[in-house]
Amino acid sequence: MARLNVNGTVVEVNASPDTPLLWALRDHVGLTGTKYGCGVAQCGACTVHIDGQVMRSCTLPISEVTETQKIVTIEGLSPDGSHPVQVAWRALDVPQCGFCQSGMIMAAAALLAEKPRPTDEDIDAAMTNICRCGTYNRVRAGIHQAARGGITG
C-alpha cells in the first residue's frame, strides 16, 4: 500500500510497487487528466510536478515516490483553470485534439515557475513534449503570453 500526496491530499494506493505513478494516478486515484502517450518517457503526455519539478510519470514506479513528495497533476494546477498558462492557452486557442495538452501545460507551468520570463531558447530546451496535432508555435506563444501576464511561481 503506497501513500501518495496528490494535489494536497494524501491518498492510499493499493497497487503493486512497480506500478508507474501515471497508472496509479489514472486507475487508482481516478485522475485521468494525466495522459498515457508512450510509456517510455518520450512524449511528455504524462507530465506531472513532483515538488515543483516536471516529471514524466509513466516511468516512475510508485515505490520510488514518498508520501512527503508533493505531486501536482493538471487537476491540481489550479482549482478553476485560472493558472496563467491555462488562461493564455484559452486566449490563444492552443489545443487542437488536446490529448498532449495536460502534459504541455504542466511542463510550461514548471518552466515559468523557474524562469518567469523565459527566452525562446529556454522554451526550446524545456518543451520537449510531443504534440502530433502540431500546436508547437501556439505553445510557444502561450508561454510568452503567460509570462507577460506576470507569474511569480
Place this chain on the structure above:
Amino acid sequence: MAPLDNAAPSRRGLMKGAAAGAVLLGFHLPSKGALGQAAPAGQVPEVNAWVVIHPDDRVVLRMARSEMGQGTRTGLAQMIAEELHCDWSKVTTEYVTPGQSLARNRAWGAFLTAGSQGIRQSQDYVRRGGAAARIMLVQAAANRWGVPAEQCSARDSVVTHTPTGRTLRYGEVAAEAARLTPPAEVPLKAPGAWTVIGQSKPRLDTAEKTTGRLVYGADLKMPGMLVAVPRRSPVFGGRVRSFDAAAVRGRPGVRHVLQVGDSAVAVVADTFWQAKTALDALPVEWDSGENARVQQATIDAMLTEGLDAAEAFVGNQQGDARAAIAGAARRIEAVYSYPFQNHAPMEPMNATVVWTPTRCDVWCPTQNGEAALAAAAQAAGLPQTAVDVHRMDLGGGFGRRTTHDWLIDAVLIAKQVPGVPIKTMWTREEDMVQGRYHPVTKCKLTAGLDANGEITGLHMRISGQSILSFVFPTALQNGRDPVQFQGLNPGGTEGAIGYTFPNLLIDHAMRNTHVPPHFWRGVNHNQNAIYLECFLDEIAHATNQDPLALRRKLMANHPKHLGVLNAVAERIGWGTPPPAGIHRGIAQQMGFGSYVAAAAEVSVSNSGELKIHRIVAATDCGVAVNPRQIEMQVEGSFVYGLSALLYGECTVKDGAIEQTNFDTYNVLRLAEMPKVETIVMPSGGFWGGVGEPTIMVAAPAVLNAIFAATGKRIRSVPLKNEDLRRA
C-alpha cells in the same frame, strides 16, 4: 448491468436530457432534399433535428462529424449559427449517434470525418438546417402576435416585430416553432451577408482541454469495468498457434486471458498496468506464415521492378510523352521514394464495449460513426439496430480512426465477458506495429528537353502500394486506383495538376505488399508533391532557370494554382537575396479541393545540421470559415509533414514493423518548429478543405531549399538517413 446507467458520459443520456428539457426544431433529411418532416404522433417533435433550443435560450447544435482537433465542431456550429441568427455565446454542441441516425433514415447525413471534408461536404445542408429553424422560430413569434412573418426579424436569439418593437426570445417560442410545418423553401444568405462564417471564433471546446477535464475514450470509467490489453500477431496475417494462459492467470488483478479471433490474444485485468504486465509475461507462439519472409529489401526490390514494368495504370496522359522523350535533345531522369509512415495519434487506439446477447454499446473515438457501427454490429453478431456507438472526442485521428480493426477486436473481447464493460486499450507499442500505414512507393521521373532546355515531355512512373486495393477494392476502376494520382489529375475539383506539359504520362504500376496501407493525413499527395515539385526543381537547376520562373511558364492555364504560388513567392521575397546562410525553396499543389503553396527558408551547417527557419504557406480554400482555425491547421499539418520528412519511416523485418515507439519513430519537437506565416486567400465560389492540403507542400519546399543550400538533391526521405553536408 445497464450500460447506460453508469458513470460514463453517455451520449444517449445527453440526448434524452435534451429531448426532455428542450424542443427540437425539425427539418428534413439531407438525403431527402426537403427541409421538414412532421414528427410521428405522440413523440417529442424532434424529427431530423440539428437545432435544439432550451427554454432558457441555450442552443444545442448537433454534430455528425467528429472533432479530432481540427476544429470541425466549431466550424460546423458557425455554419448553423450563421443562418439560425442565434446568440453565439449560448451555443453548445452534442454528438448524435449513428444508431439514432440509422433509426431516422440517416437524418444527419454522412459521419465520415476525413479527406478534409467535415465542413465542405456538409456545409449546404447544415446551413439549411439553421435557416429552416430560424424561419420556424420567426413564424412562431409572428403567429403569437398575429402579424405577418415578413414584419419580423431575428437576431441574437431574439425575434423582433419591427413595426411595434415587440420582442420574443427563441426559448419562448421554440415549442411552438417545433410544431410548425417546416418551410418548403429555405434560401441561404449570400456570402457577402455572413457575420459568423469567416470569423475567427474561439473554439467551443478549448476550456476543458486546459484543465484535464475532457474525457477521452482512454479515460472512460464505468462501474465494474475491466481493462483489456491486446496483442496481435506482429507479422500481419499471422495467427495465434498457442499461448500459456496459466502462466499469467494468477497474477494480481488478472481476470481473463483470451484469444481474440485468429490473430490476437488479450489479457483482461482490473487495471491497465496489471493487464499490460501480464500480457508482457504471457508466452505466445505465433504462426507467422509466409509473410515472415518479407524484408524491407524485398519490398524495395519489388518497387524498383515496377519503375520499368511494361504494364501500368494511366492517371494522366496528354500527347505522347514516350515519343517526345525518345526524340528529345536532352533527357533528365531521377528516382524518388517515400517510406511507410505510422499515424501515431497521441491517444493510442481504444474502445469501451458492453456486450450482451441482445445489445452492444460502444464508446470510442472514431472518424466515422457509421462505419464504427457497422463494424461493431458485425463483430457483435447483432443487427445494427441492437448496437450503438457513443462517440468520444478523438485524441488525434489523421486517418487512423477511419478504420476499425481495433474496435472489432474490442468487441470480440467484450463478447467473451458478457455484460461487463471492457475498456480495450492498446499500448503505444501495439499502435506502432499494428498500424495502417502510409503507403510505400517509388517514382521514376523522366523529362525530355529540347535544345533550349524547354520540357517537351514528362513521364512520371509511380510504383507501389494502392490504398484502395486494400481498403475499398470495389472502388478500383478496372483495377486502377484513382486515389493514387492525387494532385496529378488532368482536372476536376479535388486534386488537379497545376501544370501544362506538351506531352505528359503519369502512370502507376501497382505493387502491393502485406503491410496494410491506409489514408494518412495528406494521403498520396505527400509523395506525389515531393516527386513532381522536386523534379521540376531539378529541371530548373539543370537548365539554369529560376524554379519559380519555370513553374510560371507551365502554369499559365492554372490561375488558382499560380495565385497561391505567387503569394508565397512575394511574401518570402523570392528574387531578393535571402539573409546570409539562408536558402529558399518553393512548392505548390492542389488537393482536397484547395490550392496551396509553400516557400521555405532553411540553413544547413557545415556539419550537415538542418534548420528550417520559416515557412510561408498560402491557402485558397474558396471559402474560409474560421481563419484562425485554418492557421492552426496549417501549422499542425506542417508539424505532421515535417515529422515525416525529418524522421518518419517504418521498416519491415521478418514481416513485422521494426519501429515500436517514439524512440524509434521520432517526430518533430517544438525546438525544431519553424516560424509559420499563413496566408489565407479564399477566392470564393468553392469549398476546399483545410485539414490536410498544406501538408503536401511543406516537405518539397524544404527539400528544394536544402538543394539550394547544399547542392544535394535528396530523393529519399526521411532526412535522418541522409548526410546533408555540402556536396
